[in-house]
Structures are given as C-alpha cells and as structure tokens.
Amino acid sequence: MDNLELLSEYTLFLKEEKQKGKKVVAFISHDNIPEELLDAAGFIPLRLMFAGNDELMDASHDYLSPSTCAFAQSCIGLFSTKPNHFRFLDLVDYFIVSNHCVSDICASEIISKYFNIPRLNFYLSYTKNENSLKYFKFELLDFKDQLEKIIGIEIKNEALMDSIKKYNNFKKKLLEFNNLNIRGSEKLRILQKAILYGPIFLPELESYTLKFSENQIQNSKDLKDVIITGCSVFLNDYLIELIEEAGGNVISFDTWIGNNYYYQIFEETVINLTKNPFDLLVRRFENNLYGDHSVPNFLENKVSQIEKICQNYLEKTGKKLRIINHIIKFCDHISLMSAYLKEQLQEKGFPVLNLERDYSRANRGQLSTRIEAFLEMV
Numbered sequence: 001m002d003n004l005e006l007l008s009e010y011t012l013f014l015k016e017e018k019q020k021g022k023k024v025v026a027f028i029s030h031d032n033i034p035e036e037l038l039d040a041a042g043f044i045p046l047r048l049m050f051a052g053n054d055e056l057m058d059a060s061h062d063y064l065s066p067s068t069c070a071f072a073q074s075c076i077g078l079f080s081t082k083p084n085h086f087r088f089l090d091l092v093d094y095f096i097v098s099n100h101c102v103s104d105i106c107a108s109e110i111i112s113k114y115f116n117i118p119r120l121n122f123y124l125s126y127t128k129n130e131n132s133l134k135y136f137k138f139e140l141l142d143f144k145d146q147l148e149k150i151i152g153i154e155i156k157n158e159a160l161m162d163s164i165k166k167y168n169n170f171k172k173k174l175l176e177f178n179n180l181n182i183r184g185s186e187k188l189r190i191l192q193k194a195i196l197y198g199p200i201f202l203p204e205l206e207s208y209t210l211k212f213s214e215n216q217i218q219n220s221k222d223l224k225d226v227i228i229t230g231c232s233v234f235l236n237d238y239l240i241e242l243i244e245e246a247g248g249n250v251i252s253f254d255t256w257i258g259n260n261y262y263y264q265i266f267e268e269t270v271i272n273l274t275k276n277p278f279d280l281l282v283r284r285f286e287n288n289l290y291g292d293h294s295v296p297n298f299l300e301n302k303v304s305q306i307e308k309i310c311q312n313y314l315e316k317t318g319k320k321l322r323i324i325n326h327i328i329k330f331c332d333h334i335s336l337m338s339a340y341l342k343e344q345l346q347e348k349g350f351p352v353l354n355l356e357r358d359y360s361r362a363n364r365g366q367l368s369t370r371i372e373a374f375l376e377m378v
C-alpha cells in the first residue's frame, strides 16, 4: 500500500468513526500529548505526521515567516490548501495548542484561529523537577476538564486506566516490531501507519510482526546500517528512499515517530501498583529524558542513549551503525544541539552526518549526494 492509498483508507476510517458520533482531535506530532485521555473521553486522536512539499511550505507564508520550521509550515499548508488526499482534515473537530516548541505553538494557534477549529490547551514545562511535575498534573486535570465540558460527562479513572493499559500494550508491540531486522522503508511504513491509527491497528500490527519475523534480512553484510536521530521522517517523505538508494538501511528511528513514542512504556508492576492513572502519566513525563522537550541534560541523555543503541548493535551483529541526525530546516530544538551531538558522538568513535533540509524538491539531488558520500566514507 502506498501513502496515497493509506491516506484515502484513513479518510474512510475517520468518516466511519464520525458517523458513530466520535469527535476528532488533531495535534502536531511530538511526544507528551496524553492520547490516553482523549481515548478515555471517546475522541479520535489525529497526530499530524505528514511531511511537506514546496506548495505546502509556500502556502504557509501568508501566516508565518519562511524561517519557521519546514514541518510546521507544511502543517499550516495542509489546512490552507487541503490537497485531495488530505480532505480528512475537514473532519477535525478540535485542535490542541501545545508548546513543544515555538513553531509548534505558533502553527497550532494559526491552524485553530484561521481555519476555525476550536482549540484545546495543553502546556508543558521544559524542566523536570518537583514543581514541574505538579504543574504537569495540574495541566492533565485541566485538559480532562476541557474534554469533560465537551462530552458532558465525567471521564472516570477506570476508563483512563483502561486506555493507559491499551496504549501501553500497543507500544510494547510496536517495540517488538521495531526490533525486527527488515528493510527500513518497510519498517517505517508500518510504524507510521500504526502510530497514525493507534491501538485499533494492533491486530494488523501483530500479523505484520508474524509475517516479517519469518522474512528477516539474513545476510546484511552489504547493507550500510543507519540509525536516524533528530527530527522524524514523516509520511510522504522521500528521505528513506534516498538512504536505501545509497546502499543504506535504517534499522532504528530515534525520533518522535519511533523510539520516543514506543520507548515510553510502563512495566506491568508499575501499572498494577499505581492507583491513580494521572500519577502514571506524570511518571511517564518525568521519565521522558530523551525527548528534545526536556531540560536539563537532554543532550547528555541523548548521546548516552544513542551510544547504547550503537554498542548493543555492534555486539549483536558485529556491524557499526552510521548516525544520521535529521534536521528539518529551522527546527530550533534539533538544529541548536546538532553540533554538540555530532562532536560528542564522533569523539566516541561513531560517525555522524548532520543532515539539514526542508521539503523542497530541488534539494533531492544534493541530499542524495551527501548521503552517498557519508555512507561511502565510513
């Protein structure tokens, strides 16, 4: 199934859910948005995880300057131009305005204001300390209030706990799928689809896991194995194609659509011992030390996490991972830290390519050359 098929299939899915009376809540795809609360309230969470192109980026310039990150530009462009395969965006009932970064908050506010989509607010602290955790819990309760005002009934703790367990199980299965040794393009295609649909995709995910576990790459000595860190590779992006055309294979996605999502899992004992589901969500926020919306020590944590993944891979396969740090142009969070990340990892002997780009088609050739050169050189 190509992405166009996926998008039209997803449109049908959303239409059916709307006919059942469900409301759709969209948000820009990073970590920390409590999907479980949306699920417990009976909403469909719609993660904006679609890459852009020249037209989408250009269409956003009536609202924000071209020095906004290319992903946020494309999100605005999607709402202002509504290309054919994105008509499902007409079905969005609410938009979450959150503050993962400046571009996120600006783009979310613009989408809500100029495209007349009622907003829900969910703000996060950047720091991790006693007060920020209290603040996070306060925001969760406030978010719950906003949802309850819409649905007109209370969201029970039992319903939230059930949703937490459902998402937890789903993420465990995603992690299991992630660990298969298959082509990166196949892996990403299924991960993207799964994360777009959420736990409802679980039976399909399990059958893919079964199918691919019997068809894993046996002899990968000619493939140049890669880990992508930094910004996500969103739906409709051609980056993986370029890496594969250059002889590379992405074995791990250390990004929002990847590790950041399914590494955030609770142990069963933690779930069983915690009475209040909001405490579980606070705990997850506290433990999310590898996301870019986390200070202090994000970089140190990120370096040690990547180092661990690379070491484990070397021990398991005897192969060295090449690291591509994917930087969507004008992404402050990732670009600001890129020089330090590269320096730290290179000092430890890991090859790193800082690959900064936007979604313009004209860049394709240049990107391809840089990736080829990097994979050849190592």
Ligand code: SF4
Residues within 6 Å of the ligand: 028, 030, 069, 070, 071, 072, 100, 101, 102, 103, 104, 231, 328, 330, 331, 332, 333, 334
């Ligand atoms: S600046 Fe980076 S973190 Fe913010 S919306 Fe863009 S890609 Fe996401």
